[in-house]
Amino acid sequence: MSIRINEExxxxxxxxxxxxxxxxxxxxxxxxxxxxxxxxxWQQIPEKVRRNLxxxxxxxxxxxxxxxxxxxxxxxxxxxxxxxxxxxxxVEGTGTPFCMLAEMLAAGMNPDLGAGDHVANYVEAQVLDxxxxxxxxxxxxxxxxxxxxSMANLTGLTVARNTMAEFDVRQHGLQASRKxxxxxxxxxxxxxxxxxxxxxxxxxxxRTIPVNGQFQMDIEALETAISEDESEGYQPIAVIGxxxxxxxxxxxxxxxxxxxxxxxELWFHVDAAFGAWAALxxxxxxxxxxxxxxxxxxxxxxxWMYMPFELGCALVRRxxxxxQTFALTPDYLAxxxxxxxxxxxxxxxxxxxxxxxFRALKAWMxxxxxxxxxxxxxxxxxxxxxxYLAELVDAAPELERVAPVPxxxxxxxxxxxxxxxxxxxxxxxxxxxxxxxSGVAVLSSTMIKGKYALRVAITNHRSRRExxxxxxxxxxxxxxxxxxxxxxxxxx
Amino acid sequence: MSIRINEExxxxxxxxxxxxxxxxxxxxxxxxxxxxxxxxxWQQIPEKVRRNLxxxxxxxxxxxxxxxxxxxxxxxxxxxxxxxxxxxxxVEGTGTPFCMLAEMLAAGMNPDLGAGDHVANYVEAQVLDxxxxxxxxxxxxxxxxxxxxSMANLTGLTVARNTMAEFDVRQHGLQASRKxxxxxxxxxxxxxxxxxxxxxxxxxxxRTIPVNGQFQMDIEALETAISEDESEGYQPIAVIGxxxxxxxxxxxxxxxxxxxxxxxELWFHVDAAFGAWAALxxxxxxxxxxxxxxxxxxxxxxxWMYMPFELGCALVRRxxxxxQTFALTPDYLAxxxxxxxxxxxxxxxxxxxxxxxFRALKAWMxxxxxxxxxxxxxxxxxxxxxxYLAELVDAAPELERVAPVPxxxxxxxxxxxxxxxxxxxxxxxxxxxxxxxSGVAVLSSTMIKGKYALRVAITNHRSRRExxxxxxxxxxxxxxxxxxxxxxxxxx
Numbered sequence: 001m002s003i004r005i006n007e008e009x010x011x012x013x014x015x016x017x018x019x020x021x022x023x024x025x026x027x028x029x030x031x032x033x034x035x036x037x038x039x040x041x042w043q044q045i046p047e048k049v050r051r052n053l054x055x056x057x058x059x060x061x062x063x064x065x066x067x068x069x070x071x072x073x074x075x076x077x078x079x080x081x082x083x084x085x086x087x088x089x090x091v092e093g094t095g096t097p098f099c100m101l102a103e104m105l106a107a108g109m110n111p112d113l114g115a116g117d118h119v120a121n122y123v124e125a126q127v128l129d130x131x132x133x134x135x136x137x138x139x140x141x142x143x144x145x146x147x148x149x150s151m152a153n154l155t156g157l158t159v160a161r162n163t164m165a166e167f168d169v170r171q172h173g174l175q176a177s178r179k180x181x182x183x184x185x186x187x188x189x190x191x192x193x194x195x196x197x198x199x200x201x202x203x204x205x206x207r208t209i210p211v212n213g214q215f216q217m218d219i220e221a222l223e224t225a226i227s228e229d230e231s232e233g234y235q236p237i238a239v240i241g242x243x244x245x246x247x248x249x250x251x252x253x254x255x256x257x258x259x260x261x262x263x264x265e266l267w268f269h270v271d272a273a274f275g276a277w278a279a280l281x282x283x284x285x286x287x288x289x290x291x292x293x294x295x296x297x298x299x300x301x302x303x304w305m306y307m308p309f310e311l312g313c314a315l316v317r318r319x320x321x322x323x324q325t326f327a328l329t330p331d332y333l334a335x336x337x338x339x340x341x342x343x344x345x346x347x348x349x350x351x352x353x354x355x356x357x358f359r360a361l362k363a364w365m366x367x368x369x370x371x372x373x374x375x376x377x378x379x380x381x382x383x384x385x386x387x388y389l390a391e392l393v394d395a396a397p398e399l400e401r402v403a404p405v406p407x408x409x410x411x412x413x414x415x416x417x418x419x420x421x422x423x424x425x426x427x428x429x430x431x432x433x434x435x436x437x438s439g440v441a442v443l444s445s446t447m448i449k450g451k452y453a454l455r456v457a458i459t460n461h462r463s464r465r466e467x468x469x470x471x472x473x474x475x476x477x478x479x480x481x482x483x484x485x486x487x488x489x490x491x492x
Numbered sequence: 493m494s495i496r497i498n499e500e501x502x503x504x505x506x507x508x509x510x511x512x513x514x515x516x517x518x519x520x521x522x523x524x525x526x527x528x529x530x531x532x533x534w535q536q537i538p539e540k541v542r543r544n545l546x547x548x549x550x551x552x553x554x555x556x557x558x559x560x561x562x563x564x565x566x567x568x569x570x571x572x573x574x575x576x577x578x579x580x581x582x583v584e585g586t587g588t589p590f591c592m593l594a595e596m597l598a599a600g601m602n603p604d605l606g607a608g609d610h611v612a613n614y615v616e617a618q619v620l621d622x623x624x625x626x627x628x629x630x631x632x633x634x635x636x637x638x639x640x641x642s643m644a645n646l647t648g649l650t651v652a653r654n655t656m657a658e659f660d661v662r663q664h665g666l667q668a669s670r671k672x673x674x675x676x677x678x679x680x681x682x683x684x685x686x687x688x689x690x691x692x693x694x695x696x697x698x699r700t701i702p703v704n705g706q707f708q709m710d711i712e713a714l715e716t717a718i719s720e721d722e723s724e725g726y727q728p729i730a731v732i733g734x735x736x737x738x739x740x741x742x743x744x745x746x747x748x749x750x751x752x753x754x755x756x757e758l759w760f761h762v763d764a765a766f767g768a769w770a771a772l773x774x775x776x777x778x779x780x781x782x783x784x785x786x787x788x789x790x791x792x793x794x795x796w797m798y799m800p801f802e803l804g805c806a807l808v809r810r811x812x813x814x815x816q817t818f819a820l821t822p823d824y825l826a827x828x829x830x831x832x833x834x835x836x837x838x839x840x841x842x843x844x845x846x847x848x849x850f851r852a853l854k855a856w857m858x859x860x861x862x863x864x865x866x867x868x869x870x871x872x873x874x875x876x877x878x879x880y881l882a883e884l885v886d887a888a889p890e891l892e893r894v895a896p897v898p899x900x901x902x903x904x905x906x907x908x909x910x911x912x913x914x915x916x917x918x919x920x921x922x923x924x925x926x927x928x929x930s931g932v933a934v935l936s937s938t939m940i941k942g943k944y945a946l947r948v949a950i951t952n953h954r955s956r957r958e959x960x961x962x963x964x965x966x967x968x969x970x971x972x973x974x975x976x977x978x979x980x981x982x983x984x
Contacts, residue, residue: 015522
């Protein structure tokens with residue numbers, strides 16, 4: 001009937017060759033992961049590689065094989081290092097070989113979990129149910145898998161803002177509203193400040209409450225702040241509890257916060273980005289007591305659940321609140337009684353994204369692979385490693401621990417007696433740099449009560465005790481060398 | 493020195509078996525993709541599968557092999573269908589076999605592109621530079637890869653709000669501000685409304701301007717609205733131009749909008765979610781003329797660039813505006829002069845997310861694989877297919893086209909003379925459902941000037957002309973049967 005024209009596709013002409021390339025990739029990546037420990041954690045990227053990554057836009061095809069070759073030469077050898085056993089910088093994740101494969105499956109199926117009746121949405125529902133069960137959160141709560149803790153916190157705070165407002169924020173905006181106040185401790189993660197800024201509330205709206213010696217929110221100070229704000233004519237909206245702060249791994253007294261929220265009729269949001277997973281270990285579970293009382297809850301799976309980026313989750317106690325905040329159904333997304341436009345849940349109605357990838361699959365597959373008890377043992381293992389490192393630090397006269405270790409984060413510094421704080425800050429930042437540049441270990445830094453601290457955050461299923469022993473030896477060795485070179489400066 | 497304890501890991505005990513499983517997956521997925529065309533586009537999920545996806549939380553390990561078996565039995569056979577050659581519902585993407593493999597590589601390396609000096613950030617910078625070049629956008633502009641069009645639009649509108657405000661929105665919030673007004677046509681995508689709601693501006697702030705017969709924003713109506721708002725004491729902030737509307741693929745007159753924005757000193761944001769890619773075809777490029785004048789620009793790669801979810805992009809003309817909107821550097825993310833905490837760009841400062849996955853890799857690899865000219869040909873091919881379908885529709889007396897076809901979207905309906913509009917709406921929705929349930933094709937629906945329309949959006953590198961011929965035959969066949977059964981209802 002029609003004239004046959006020569007239609008093109010992005011599928012390979014030679015499927016056999018693409019298959020062979022896939023096999024090659026699996027082999028290369030498995031070897032890469034199996035031999036990780038023998039390589040430096042991190043290395044400076046050579047100038048040549050930087051230049052190779054500033055190439056003109058390719059107009060003509062290079063082909064799959066050549067593109068992969070380029071990856072092997074320029075990309076794979078220069079990783080961040082966070083999958084290495086001795087990476088403990090910031091709070092990062094590691095991923096697993098099976099999750100890596102699961103991401104391939106997800107990208108092959110490539111469904112859109114924003115809309116439609118298809119299996120991926122049931123997988124996400126299953127994962128959400130499991131997560132609620134893991135955290136003791138009500139089974140009837142709603143939720144959404146999101147890109148990470150920032151989006152999870154944003155999701156929770158948006159529902160809080162819209163639900164608690166005295167008027168319809170979605171329609172009218174904040175322009176005529178009273179100042180809405182959110183409360184969090186001084187240790188609250190920056191994503192919460194970014195969230196209140198994005199939401200149009202202004203960082204002025206985030207009241208930061210001081211902490212006690214355990215880096216927990218000062219409950220009395222919170223109560224005072226709430227009553228002061230009320231007498232100023234502001235509207236207190238929500239208290240943000242921390243379950244595992246980013247600086248020191250501290251837990252707020254979640255039950256005390258929940259009590260205040262109940263009494264004052266405030267929203268209770270918990271940022272449990274990585275601390276949520278204390279729930280999986282019988283010895284640690286008490287730390288998250290009260291988390292099940294949160295009105296909204298944010299946490300990651302791509303960090304302390306060791307899954308690849310990006311995978312966070314927001315849970316909301318009352319489904320109605322979440323839907324009223326996010327559901328919007330234009331004509332072209334109309335639901336139908338059956339067919340692909342049917343189905344029980346359209347996740348685009350539960351959050352900000354419209355199209356959504358199949359991030360649920362890696363969670364579903366790896367929870368099945370390992371079972372939850374094993375995750376609990378690994379979380380406990382990381383906490384035991386943190387305590388072990390704290391013991392090593394405490395036993396070493398050259399080292400000073402600068403914060404308690406309630407969970408998996410150890411903050412310490414090399415502290416030679418004869419140096420003042422400014423000199424120690426400089427010396428420790430040099431130790432940090434040399435550790436990184438030698439490829440021995442990656443830590444990050446933070447400031448604890450005015451002191452520059454080396455910060456070790458352990459969310460790594462590949463770390464072993466011997467790795468922390470090596471770390472302590474190296475910090476002492478580098479510290480001593482640096483102190484010596486201060487005393488005997490060359491060429492002076 | 494220390495007592496050796498039995499430390500666990502999530503790495504496989506048997507790497508050889510994990511490798512073999514990876515090979516099996518590559519084979520299964522390649523076969524799955526190669527044989528796509530022979531299967532139904534979509535099928536209802538069997539009740540048994542739904543039950544299998546409501547299992548209790550696994551406490552004990554099932555192992556990788558068993559978990560994969562479960563995927564093969566319960567997940568893979570029940571896809572959304574968007575990767576199939578005859579899926580044209582909503583606007584979805586297809587993905588490619590090579591991108592599928594690239595996602596595996598990205599998840600294996602698993603870097604965090606929020607922070608740090610490592611190769612993945614250079615890959616993202618390279619991709620952003622290529623994207624600017626592809627769209628003729630200024631090379632000095634800044635940008636960010638994001639989860640999709642919604643986040644890209646949100647990013648642009650946030651920068652617009654914060655940059656154009658008469659005060660510091662980040663600090664003070666909107667509570668005491670004048671009403672800020674954003675303008676978009678009635679055809680503007682729902683993600684823009686969700687964005688202004690999220691931002692605390694309220695949907696009242698999104699002034700919807702009527703369209704002309706080509707579904708383009710009415711320029712005079714826009715000018716009138718701006719001057720009315722000014723005289724009301726509101727603050728006009730931004731005009732949102734559409735490059736490819738979701739209903740009909742219409743393009744606003746971007747140059748006219750840019751002129752107005754220049755004259756009125758307004759921000760010019762363009763939502764080019766899929767329409768951006770008209771830029772790649774010499775015959776279509778004129779449609780996006782003016783896009784290079786946008787202050788911010790949002791588009792997807794996971795739809796009409798045929799890459800897997802999630803991959804969108806926001807570009808912002810002046811880097812300073814983007815940084816001033818999003819950068820926030822707490823102590824634990826402090827930059828350093830060298831080491832992993834150095835590096836030229838930390839992408840967490842350019843957007844809302846803190847941790848960010850390696851979504852850049854699939855773009856980098858597939859642009860290299862195919863080269864940009866091929867993408868241009870495929871975009872043109874889809875547009876030619878849309879025009880071909882429009883011709884088939886126009887030639888069929890039973891069918892009525894209900895909107896122009898400026899790009900890749902065709903809206904039409906089965907229109908038997910003897911039925912009124914309500915009956916036609918019902919009949920066409922039944923046709924839509926039967927097409928889906930038979931697995932022949934997936935379309936979606938929309939309302940065009942009060943008429944229920946079958947909507948075919950072609951962003952699919954696997955579609956052929958013969959697929960559209962089949963579609964037209966099937967719509968006519970189903971329509972005739974349905975008209976007949978109306979005339980001769982059984983058992984009545």
